[in-house]
Amino acid sequence: MMQRMILLFAATQGVLLASAAFAADDPRVAQLAGEVAAKGWIVYAARSTENGTWDLFVMRPNGAQRRNITNTPDHEEGGPRFSPDGTRLLYRRFAKGTVIHHDLWGFQGELMIAARDGSAPVRVGADKEYPWASWSPDGKKIACLTMQGIQIIDLDTRELLRQFPRKGIYQQLFWSPDGQWFCGVANARIMWTVVRMHAETGELTIVQEFQSCTPDWFPDSTHIIYSSRPAGQHGYGFTQLWRSDGEGREARMIYGEDGCHIYGGALSPDAKYVLFTRCAQDGGGSEGAGAPICVMRMADAPAIGGPSADLRKVHPDAKEAPVLKLADGWEPCWTYADGEAK
Numbered sequence: 001m002m003q004r005m006i007l008l009f010a011a012t013q014g015v016l017l018a019s020a021a022f023a024a025d026d027p028r029v030a031q032l033a034g035e036v037a038a039k040g041w042i043v044y045a046a047r048s049t050e051n052g053t054w055d056l057f058v059m060r061p062n063g064a065q066r067r068n069i070t071n072t073p074d075h076e077e078g079g080p081r082f083s084p085d086g087t088r089l090l091y092r093r094f095a096k097g098t099v100i101h102h103d104l105w106g107f108q109g110e111l112m113i114a115a116r117d118g119s120a121p122v123r124v125g126a127d128k129e130y131p132w133a134s135w136s137p138d139g140k141k142i143a144c145l146t147m148q149g150i151q152i153i154d155l156d157t158r159e160l161l162r163q164f165p166r167k168g169i170y171q172q173l174f175w176s177p178d179g180q181w182f183c184g185v186a187n188a189r190i191m192w193t194v195v196r197m198h199a200e201t202g203e204l205t206i207v208q209e210f211q212s213c214t215p216d217w218f219p220d221s222t223h224i225i226y227s228s229r230p231a232g233q234h235g236y237g238f239t240q241l242w243r244s245d246g247e248g249r250e251a252r253m254i255y256g257e258d259g260c261h262i263y264g265g266a267l268s269p270d271a272k273y274v275l276f277t278r279c280a281q282d283g284g285g286s287e288g289a290g291a292p293i294c295v296m297r298m299a300d301a302p303a304i305g306g307p308s309a310d311l312r313k314v315h316p317d318a319k320e321a322p323v324l325k326l327a328d329g330w331e332p333c334w335t336y337a338d339g340e341a342k
Contacts, residue, residue: 020305020323028322036061040339044329045078047289063326069118083139086337102283106132137179145173178221225265257305290330
């Protein structure tokens with residue numbers, strides 16, 4: 001009732017107050033939940049209430065059918081990624097009690113590959129081996145980010161197929177769906193710069209400078225989603241979710257909220273929906289217990305949550321977006337395999 005009164009007052013004063021709607025009983029949020037319910041699965045890491053360790057979980061995109069698919073009381077798991085065809089999972093397994101560092105987790109632990117339901121897990125490498133491993137588009141190779149350079153590894157034979165300079169990239173290496181590019185975080189002119197690298201020539205393009213990280217690809221291989229903490233905010237500021245093309249043009253905010261740091265940016269396989277986590281503290285939540293995973297329509301971007309008065313001045317065109325809050329977790333990934341993709 002109070003929110004409706006505020007909106008009514010704003011309307012009578014000729015002010016448009018756009019905000020994100022989170023209430024589960026809000027009809028717009030309920031409609032979004034119904035819309036995504038059968039669209040595949042989301043995998044993510046979360047603290048198990050049974051054993052207290054980080055395990056891998058899956059759930060429908062509306063939060064239904066949630067289940068623990070690893071349930072390993074003697075290990076921690078994190079960073080899950082569905083294979084391009086959705087049949088397998090790549091993730092990292094850590095010794096029990098390991099604090100998963102939000103910046104360095106790709107250098108920690110052992111690389112694991114399992115079936116998409118968590119069954120038949122296979123250890124691919126020893127501790128700290130195959131760092132920042134990511135799938136090739138055909139699922140037969142992995143790209144790794146090592147101190148020596150970027151390495152392409154054949155998964156069947158473990159043969160090193162190719163190695164080339166990393167050109168300042170130091171974390172979050174991901175292969176584009178079309179196989180033509182890599183994205184990552186680099187020291188390129190300044191630290192915390194999102195970059196794109198050509199997979200054959202090694203040509204580097206700056207996508208977004210200054211306090212930007214955790215990039216990932218849109219399905220079209222021409223756009224990148226990433227988190228960024230723009231300059232000019234009061235104090236430390238808050239991290240927002242952004243998108244840009246691979247040339248660093250057309251940059252625009254997807255979602256922001258003063259009081260929350262937005263990480264875990266990922267897309268549905270058709271790019272119609274976006275996943276992210278809302279963290280009260282910077283870092284994404286891996287050192288603690290994660291943060292609420294959220295689903296939003298990409299068509300509703302840019303959107304702003306909460307009052308966020310300063311942020312609204314920068315983005316006066318922000319929309320009122322329904323946002324579906326799911327379970328607490330970290331590093332979600334979405335597949336339409338074994339689910340509706342319409």
